[in-house]
Amino acid sequence: MRTVGATPLAVRWFAIFSVLVAAVMTYLVARRSLNFQSSVLAMGVVGSSLPFITYGRQANDVIPFVACLLLALWATLKIRDKNPMLTTIGVGGLLVVGLSGVALSMPFQALLSSDLSVTATGPLDVVLLLLEASPFLAAAILWCVVLVFRRELLPTRAQPDVLVLSVWLVVGCLLLAVSSIRSALTISYVIAPAAILGLRAVEQFRESRRMGLVIALYCVVTLSSLWFVITSVLHLEQTQLLMVLVAAAICGVGLAGLIVMRSPKRRATMAVRLYKPVIYGSVALTAVCAALVVMKGSPSAISGGRAVASALHEDTLAVHSFTYLYHARTAADAFNGQLAWYTNGWMTGWKSGYRYVPTAMPPNTVDESTVSSVRGASWIVYYHPDINEDEQKIVRRLLISQYSAHVETPHYTLYRNR
Structure with missing residues (x-):
């Protein structure tokens, strides 16, 4: 503040810088297991998610914590590679910076999670908060469910980045589910691993030619996009009539998915044709909503x-x-x-x-x-x-x-x- 004066930028600049670091680190971590296109999409999902857009412009401790954690994760994975001496020294310095940031934030994070309250709605709240952050994150939820039944898709020791991200996502969601502080801010802890693992699910399902899983993923992301429009774009009150309409939409999308899955040829065709409309569309929808939040604000935003x-x-x-x-x-x-x-x-x-x-x-x-x-x-x-x-x-x-x-x-x- 002494450098740039008594302006909003004096407090905001570090939070905005943390969002940029988190987005870049998301790309670098994702690039270790995903192709270039998916890695860029992962960066877009994180950068355009509503919690990052909203709280990334405020003075808070969560976004910098996530940025430092991603930096430390990438530096640790990079050091394990065979690098020239100067590269290893430079990456080691980044690792120290990342771990220092995590250590400095730890007391505040412990304070946030100190009040635990186990309720039946905890897991559902976490799922809904993820969907309201970005509809694409439904792919990560589906990926976790599929792993329960398809053990061959589980990450191995040869994939340390995917293994660490999986532990981060699952443990983070479990802690949030039993915490009394479940909000759009605290869900920011797991958005980055959810984005990367969701795109890994898309790649993994398509490469293994499990077209049924690909169609199921498209259906889940489509329904999540519908929920996102209702809650985060239109801000409609969740009345009984609205819930009936949502249930009807779920039945309609589910029926369409079953019809597509009856024909192997149709499954293969739709798995290819729907990739860009569904995946790119969900990310674009979030980006448009994020732009509206920046320009017009959100009904839930604190003012005064x-x-x-x-x-x-x-x-x-x-x-x-x-x-x-x-x-x-x-x-x-x-x-x-x-x-x-x-x-x-x-x-x-x-x-x-x-x-x-x-x-x-x-x-x-x-x-x-x-x-x-x-x-x-x-x-x-x-x-x-x-x-x-x-x-x-x-x-x-x-x-x-x-x-x-x-x-x-x-x-x-x-x-x-x-």
């Missing part, structure tokens, strides 16, 4: 941090502190990345003499005693995404006699002491 920070900065001659009232789901919620960004070092301790007091309430309800305890602060920033209006009104009722609502946004309310 800039307006709150601007109001706080207007009063810094008299007040150097504020109370941050929030609903705690994890210990990490005490720090608001968006607000820290716009307050320009206030919440991170970079500005000498400025401080904030985090005050937590239960995840979805208002604790009246907690709200009453913060009365007296000059400024109270109430952060309330996904909190219903009735709960927000309770906070207003408890504070309005002493405070005015100075700034009101969909996700923040800034109360000023009169």
Whole structure:
């Protein structure tokens, strides 16, 4: 920040750089087991996935962690090859950089995964989050299912890159399934291995001439694209009627797949002809949606941090502190990345003499005693995404006699002491 000044770029540049590193490393790791075309597609799937597009423009720890992990993986695999001495030294330096980044991020990642909550919907949530990140990732899910029944397709020790990626994907999904923090951000941990393994499934099924599996993969990716359009493009509410229509579409695609599979000749023809429309189409669909998110934003995007920070900065001659009232789901919620960004070092301790007091309430309800305890602060920033209006009104009722609502946004309310 001292180099480029107090601008959004000062916080964003490292996150954007991490996305670029993650995309390039995805290509380099994929190139060890996939052809050039599939490797470029893997890079496109990762770079255009909605979590990478959304959180790759914010100050967070997940995307840099994934980038460093991919860098460390590629460097480790590269060192195992027979390379000239200078190449080995250079790659060794990259390995140190990657492992250092992973080590620095480990405490935060441990904090994210410390609160485990085993529920019946955990595995389904992970699958849906993958499909909502990029419809092509359905190919990776199908690949994992097929491996259960087709053991001959399992990666061997002669394929260390595929073996490590498989462990990364499976273990990562299992940890997310039992974690209470399942979100579009945390699913970013497994997008890169899922993209590479999904494209490996396409290559493996086609090269082994298992046309039935190829058609099944096309059907799964097509249905995933339909779900992606509903949830991530149109943002439709998941009503019973919508679910009936989705079920009808599933039956229709399944019936079409069965008709195609009845004829070996038709299977072979469709396996070739549908490759580009289905595979390229799913990646292009994600890229278009990602472009819309960049240009127009997303309905689920958090907004209001800039307006709150601007109001706080207007009063810094008299007040150097504020109370941050929030609903705690994890210990990490005490720090608001968006607000820290716009307050320009206030919440991170970079500005000498400025401080904030985090005050937590239960995840979805208002604790009246907690709200009453913060009365007296000059400024109270109430952060309330996904909190219903009735709960927000309770906070207003408890504070309005002493405070005015100075700034009101969909996700923040800034109360000023009169």
